[in-house]
Amino acid sequence: MSAAPLIETKNVELFYGSSRALKGIDITIKEKLVTAFIGPSGCGKSTFLRCFNRMNDLIDNVRITGQCLIGGEDIYAKDVDVIELRKRVGMVFQRSNPFPKSIYDNIAYGLRLHGTKDKSEIDGIVESSLRGAALWDEVKDRLHSSALGLSGGQQQRLCIARAIAIRPEIILMDEPASALDPIATVKIEELILELKKEFTIVIVTHNMQQATRISDYTAFFYIGELIEYDLTTKIFTNPAKKQTEDYVTGRFG
Amino acid sequence: MGIHRGHNARPLEWIAEKFIFAVSLSAIAMVFLIFLFVxxxxxxVFLGDTDSALVQTVIPSKDMEKTAPDRLARYLGMSVSELKTKDADTLRTMMEIREEAANEVPAAVRDDKDAKVDTTEWRYLLKPHQWTGYPKPEYIWQPVSSIHKYNLVPLVIGSLKTTLVGLAFAVPLSLAAALYVSQLAPPSWKEWIKPGIEFLSGIPSVVLGAFAFLVLAGFLQDIFGYRYRLNAFVAGIALGLTAVPLIFSIAEDALTSVPRSYVQAALALGASKWQTAWQVVLPAAAPGVFAAIxxxxxxxxxxxxxxxxxxxxxxxxxxxxxxxxRSLTATIAAEMAEAVNGGHHYRVLFMLGTLLFAVTFTTNLLGDAVMQRLKKQR
Known part of the structure; x- marks a missing residue:
């Protein structure tokens, strides 16, 4: 586990109006590993995740202080192009949100957005992304039918395919399996383990078994604070803090 | 009794439900009745029962008894039952008036080949006709000349022309405004722009017309330098202003109701706000936007x-x-008060009304069909 650091935050604080939702968070997330954020609802883990692709910019009255570096660059610097940033940092949401377009166009959209025009190149990337998301065999015969006709689990894998099609460095996942049944969840988890060969993955999850199954590092958040951050095996077997132990053993939540 | 109480259990709810049902039903009935009466x-006109020829075969009043009641009724422009309510003297007087009127027609007009033409026949309503004194067949609406010319084509073209100008002006403006307000505007701006545009619909159309007449016409003439101050273009722009709040309001609702998750997905893929609005939100709201148009x-x-x-x-x-x-609607408004009740002019004006109704009805029906298709495509 001696990978290079990719995301680094220094004293990140986030305010909704006057209330402080994140309280001075320092974390270093390493390349090509899966890092899980766990913690009770409202602890700020999703909010923190959205700092990495600046999705919090969309909310009014949000103010962020501190430093957030990705690959050594401050992503909140004035001259940062948010579009370039989001190309490097992809995201998969809690509820699958394919566009009301065909399966093919869902993936091609991001490619066209970033200037890929060549039809055969797009065809190739659509196929490789769908294969990468373990969806190709299920949809190869109906690429041009609506994405909304897929099952929930398939839709979520399509969203992952859409995210990896533009080759980001990092994929943020906000509880990607929480709306899925156990079988679909297993597929997503297998996919994540496959994806970490190429991408750095940060995943928010409510499911602690899921965190133990897929993540290398785990960060435990509680009311806007990062309580403990360590190797997943350590967090779940021998946590340093009492609060962490209480949470992972199910004594509170 | 227990569970077997039926609607007695909640009588107020039952009454309220039935009442609302009756209200909605009455709306449908109202539309139907309006169409029926118009x-x-x-x-x-549709049955060919009107005769607007200037010179008609005169039935001498002395032949009144010999004439069959239905022929007499049509000659005097009333129904058979109306005829029965009149006594013989009244009818005779009416026939004498007809005779006199026929005699008073100047000889030059009486000899006109068009004087015997029933101008409410379909071919005169829809096709060009070479009227006396015209070098070629023409479409003419001239209901108050000695020969009543009722060609609908100029009015239909007039209506379509102003409508198309109006839509060409209103649709891009209101869709752009709707897109801006629903997707791009900061919330504080939205609070001002939305009511502002919707306030336009509160301006009475007569006031808007006066504004177009007094201000817009001259202003646009200065810009475009056209010859006639009042024309389809000025009317179309003013029409567009009446349509903007309607199109804006419905389109804005449709765009706003596109799930936020689509927007987030597009932004997270690195689309700009504008690209998201144009490439993702607008297509997703297509059925609603189409309905607005x-x-x-x-x-x-x-x-x-x-x-x-x-x-x-x-x-x-x-x-x-x-x-x-000149539009169909303006013609009805301007001429209805002058038309003889039950006369051919009156009938033709009502036919214009029926035509308008049919056009809007068909458009809505077609619009609905297209909307269903757009919805299915997702």
């Missing part, structure tokens, strides 16, 4: 006051938007 007035069309083609005031009211056949023009 259509009934126009029916003689269809309703805007209905609003434009049905609007009366603005066109009456600002179009110049010349019933000429021309596709030039800078020519004065």
């Amino acid at each position: 259509g009934r007035e126009a029916l003689p 269809v309703l805007g069309f209905g609003r434009c083609i049905g609007e009366t006051m603005v066109v009456l005031i600002a179009s110049g009211n010349a019933s000429v056949v021309s596709w030039d938007i800078f020519d004065s023009t």
